[in-house]
Amino acid sequence: MSEPIVSDHAFEQYLAAGRLMGVRCVGCEAIWVPPRALCPDCHKSDMEWLAMAGTGKLVAFTSIFIGPPWMVEQGFDRQHPYCTGVVELDEGPRVVARIDGVDASHPEDMKIGLPLLVNFDNVSLDVSRPTSDARGRLVFNPR
Amino acid sequence: MKRTLGRNVAIAGAGMSSFGMFSDRDSKSLFIEAFQEMCGSVDKGIDAHVIDALYVGNFTNDLFVKQSHWGAVLADALGLIPKPATRTEGACASSALAFREAVFAIASGFYDVVLVGGFEDMSKRTTEEVTEGLALASSPYEGAAGFTFPGVFGAMATAYFDRYGATREHLMDVTIKSHENARFNPKAQHQRSIRQIMESRLKRAQDKGGPVPAWETEKDFLADPQANPPIAWPMHLFDCSPISDGAACMLLVAEELATSFTHTPIHVRGIGQGSGRALHAADELTSFEATRAAAQEAYQMAGVDAGDIQFAEVHDCFSIAEIMHTEDLGFFAAGTGYKAAEEGLTRRDGPKPINTSGGLKCKGHPVGATGVAQMIEVWHQLRQTAGERQIPNRNLQIGATQSIGGTGGTCAVTILERR
Numbered sequence: 001m002s003e004p005i006v007s008d009h010a011f012e013q014y015l016a017a018g019r020l021m022g023v024r025c026v027g028c029e030a031i032w033v034p035p036r037a038l039c040p041d042c043h044k045s046d047m048e049w050l051a052m053a054g055t056g057k058l059v060a061f062t063s064i065f066i067g068p069p070w071m072v073e074q075g076f077d078r079q080h081p082y083c084t085g086v087v088e089l090d091e092g093p094r095v096v097a098r099i100d101g102v103d104a105s106h107p108e109d110m111k112i113g114l115p116l117l118v119n120f121d122n123v124s125l126d127v128s129r130p131t132s133d134a135r136g137r138l139v140f141n142p143r
Numbered sequence: 144m145k146r147t148l149g150r151n152v153a154i155a156g157a158g159m160s161s162f163g164m165f166s167d168r169d170s171k172s173l174f175i176e177a178f179q180e181m182c183g184s185v186d187k188g189i190d191a192h193v194i195d196a197l198y199v200g201n202f203t204n205d206l207f208v209k210q211s212h213w214g215a216v217l218a219d220a221l222g223l224i225p226k227p228a229t230r231t232e233g234a235c236a237s238s239a240l241a242f243r244e245a246v247f248a249i250a251s252g253f254y255d256v257v258l259v260g261g262f263e264d265m266s267k268r269t270t271e272e273v274t275e276g277l278a279l280a281s282s283p284y285e286g287a288a289g290f291t292f293p294g295v296f297g298a299m300a301t302a303y304f305d306r307y308g309a310t311r312e313h314l315m316d317v318t319i320k321s322h323e324n325a326r327f328n329p330k331a332q333h334q335r336s337i338r339q340i341m342e343s344r345l346k347r348a349q350d351k352g353g354p355v356p357a358w359e360t361e362k363d364f365l366a367d368p369q370a371n372p373p374i375a376w377p378m379h380l381f382d383c384s385p386i387s388d389g390a391a392c393m394l395l396v397a398e399e400l401a402t403s404f405t406h407t408p409i410h411v412r413g414i415g416q417g418s419g420r421a422l423h424a425a426d427e428l429t430s431f432e433a434t435r436a437a438a439q440e441a442y443q444m445a446g447v448d449a450g451d452i453q454f455a456e457v458h459d460c461f462s463i464a465e466i467m468h469t470e471d472l473g474f475f476a477a478g479t480g481y482k483a484a485e486e487g488l489t490r491r492d493g494p495k496p497i498n499t500s501g502g503l504k505c506k507g508h509p510v511g512a513t514g515v516a517q518m519i520e521v522w523h524q525l526r527q528t529a530g531e532r533q534i535p536n537r538n539l540q541i542g543a544t545q546s547i548g549g550t551g552g553t554c555a556v557t558i559l560e561r562r
Contacts, residue, residue, distance in 0.1 A: 008283060034284055034423075060428050062297030063376040064289060068275050071289050078372070084289045086298055086423055094423045096288040107376040112305040137287050 006037040006047050015136025018120050020054050022093060023047040033093040052089055054118030055143065061085030061099060063107040081105060087116055087140050101141040117143035145443045148250035152411045154559070155394045155404035156185035157519045162389035162507030163332045164266035170204060170213070171220040173390035173509075174262050178221055181258075181392050186405040189394065191221070195254035197228040198245040200237030200261035201511035206276045207268050223258070234280035234548030235460060237261055238391065239514025239555035243414055245395050255400055260392030261516075263509035273386050277510070280549035282421030293375035293383055295422055295550040296461035300377050302428035303463060306478065311377050313481035314462040315365045318381045318504065320490055321459065325501025327532035332387055332507030337361040344370065382462040384502075389509035391516035409522050412541065413445030413558035419551040429478075433554035434471035434545060441556040442473075447541065449473030452558065454496040454524060454534055455543040456517035459503050465489075468545055469497060472556070496534050499524060517544040518557060525561040 004010035006023055011034045014021040022033030027044035033052060038045050063081045064071070076082045083104040088094050100119060102110055121137040158180025160173040182189055197218050205211045214228030233240040238261025245259035265273055277292050278285075285295060303309055318337065325331040326339075335343075341364040348355045358364045365371045371379045394404070401408035417436030419425065426432050442448055449472055457472065459465035466480040474495050475483045483489055489497035500506045500520040503513060521542035523529040544557045 012287075060298040060302040060422075062290075062294045062301065062378070063373065064291060064294050064297075065373045065375065066270070066274065066291065066293075067289060068278060068286070068291060069271050072271065081373070081376075082289060084294060084298070086302075086428065096282075096284050096290060096421075096423045098289050112301060 003049060006035045008034065011035050012136050015120055015138055017136070020052040020118050020138065022050050022052055022091070024050045031091055031093055033089060033091075033095055052091055052118075056087045056089040056116050056140070058099065058112055058114040058116055059086050059088045059094065060112070061107070061110060063104040083107065083110070095138060097138040097140050099141075100139050115143045116140040146440065147444065148246065149252060150250050151398035152246045152249045152395055153398045153401035153408035154411070154518075154522055155396045155401055155408060156181045156189065157391075157393040157522050158182070158184055159330060159391035159512070159516050159519050160389050161330050162387050162509060162512075162516075164386065165388050166266070168264075168388055170208065170262050170264045170390070171217065173264070173388060174217055174260065174392065175220060177260060177262075177390040177392045178258075181394055185394060186407070187403065189404065191223070193256050194223060194226060194258045194394075196226055196248060196257050197221070197223055198231065198241040198248070198257065198259045199228070200231045200233070200239070200241035200514060201263060202232060202234050202237050202280070203276050203510065204264060206279070207273070208264050233553040233555075235458065235508070235510040236514055236546040236548035236553045236555050237511040239544070239546035239557065240416070240553070242393070242515060242518065242557065243416060243555060246411055246414060249395055249397050255397045257395045258392060259395055259515060260390060261511040261514060262390035263511040264388050265386050265509060266388050270386065280552070282550075285422055285550070290422070291375055292550065293378045293461060296463055297375040297378040298422065299428055299467070300463040303467070304377070306429055307481065309466070309481040311366075312362060313466070313485055314377070314382055315362050316484040317459065317462040317465050318365065319361050320484065321498055321502045321504040324491055324499050324532055325505030327530060328501050328506060331501045331505050332385055333501070333505040337364060337381070340364070378461055378463070384460045384504050384508035387507035387509040389507055389512045389516070391512040391519055393515055393518065393522070407526050407561070409525050410560045410562060411557070412560040413441035413447070413556075415440030415442070415444065415556045417554050419554065422550060425551070430467055431471050431547060431551040431554060433551050434468060434547065434556070437545070437554040437556040438472050441543070441558050445558045447558065451541055452543045453537065453539055453541055454499065454521075455545065456498055456500060456502070456520050457545045458513070458547045459498055460508060460547070462504070464547070465497065465502065472543070472545060491532065492535055499529065499532050499534060514544070514546040514555065517546060518559065521559050525559060
């Protein structure tokens with residue numbers, strides 16, 4: 001995969017290929033995940049792609065009992081809630097992601113600070129050549 | 144930096160429709176109701192032909208009603224053609240932004256008399272469609288992660304609980320207070336206290352002869368997942384504002400003209416607006432950067448601080464949001480807003496009444512109407528025309544409103560004054 005231009009689409013294509021990628025601003029070294037085409041700190045646009053280790057911790061979460069139609073289609077409802085949250089990566093940036101492998105029916109037992117490891121949804125198996133319409137979704141599991 | 148207006152602006156009249164879910168009402172019908180009430184509220188009368196321009200806020204009508212271009216549509220419905228009409232969109236803060244544009248239009252000297260309002264027609268769609276439509280105002284990353292609007296605020300609540308030691312019980316204090324205030328608001332979508340709702344359900348259970356829930360207090364009722372099911376934990380049904388239809392509008396005039404319209408003008412003392420980032424990139428998970436910026440701008444323009452604001456309407460789309468807003472506005476220190484709610488400081492008879500209208504939670508939240516509707520409550524309180532929900536025994540001079548759009552991407556703060 002040649003280096004794509006920095007965009008949300010490219011971020012999702014990397015996710016579809018099973019890779020969590022951010023960018024580093026060549027000007028001020030700030031790291032941005034999801035990637036930004038323009039650095040909001042120094043306003044330069046010279047960015048280089050940077051692979052994240054995929055480890056982090058949970059800093060906020062919710063159990064969704066009434067989800068959007070596309071989650072309902074996957075079988076999630078009042079009896080089958082799912083968890084989603086904010087993950088602080090070990091590199092510093094935060095991302096929002098679904099949190100799998102936890103008991104979403106008992107969110108009161110979940111703890112902020114839970115160590116997490118990245119996982120992917122809708123992963124295209126041919127990592128070298130993600131199809132142009134592949135849209136990966138970011139998922140984390142307890143580590 | 145202290146900002147000023149080129150000339151000052153006052154409110155000469157205001158009106159709003161009833162808020163609720165109305166199968167037989169559309170946007171034009173709701174706005175006409177608000178407009179007619181506004182005309183009737185102008186003490187010395189108004190001939191609608193003197194209105195120079197219209198600014199209206201609306202968020203979702205393109206999607207839910209399949210109609211755009213609402214500035215011109217409403218100008219026609221109100222008999223204002225060919226006066227200029229402009230629509231603003233800032234998600235749930237849409238009409239708060241319309242208000243600012245209307246203020247600027249008068250302050251610039253270009254217009255003298257401007258009609259400003261907002262409206263939304265949401266109830267003809269399913270809950271899933273409304274949830275998906277409102278989520279258009281969150282960030283694309285949040286949608287992909289399966290977040291809903293209640294979910295974003297639910298996640299912020301868990302961060303707040305973890306950081307400051309608050310619990311769901313403190314959210315209940317907010318909900319119980321909002322319902323108590325809304326009992327006395329005849330325009331509100333939900334006009335019963337939590338105790339009244341609880342007692343009517345107990346009576347229904349007794350009449351049916353089946354098992355009767357063992358609720359004794361309002362918090363027993365709110366803690367029962369049968370009565371108050373989770374939507375996006377820890378946000379339960381009674382933590383969430385409803386799906387609503389409604390409209391609200393105001394007549395703004397150049398300050399020097401105000402007394403030719405009304406005996407009791409309410410003056411625009413300060414305005415502020417800020418922008419914020421998506422949830423993952425927010426500088427704090429327990430606070431809204433856009434609100435802090437908007438409040439600072441408004442306070443500096445008004446030459447006041449948080450302690451001078453006697454009461455406020457804040458954007459309680461979810462119970463946790465009210466707590467965070469009262470901190471971001473500087474009414475209470477960060478991490479203490481939940482204690483203020485618990486101690487009753489924000490009740491109508493407390494030292495800092497918040498959401499005397501019942502708030503978005505009970506008054507209703509037709510999103511485009513909300514910003515102006517909040518200002519109408521402050522206008523009533525300052526004019527001592529809030530009826531049974533009037534803040535008691537207080538010489539009210541300064542009140543504020545705070546509206547957020549989306550999950551905090553936009554915030555507008557307005558400070559109104561009676562002299």
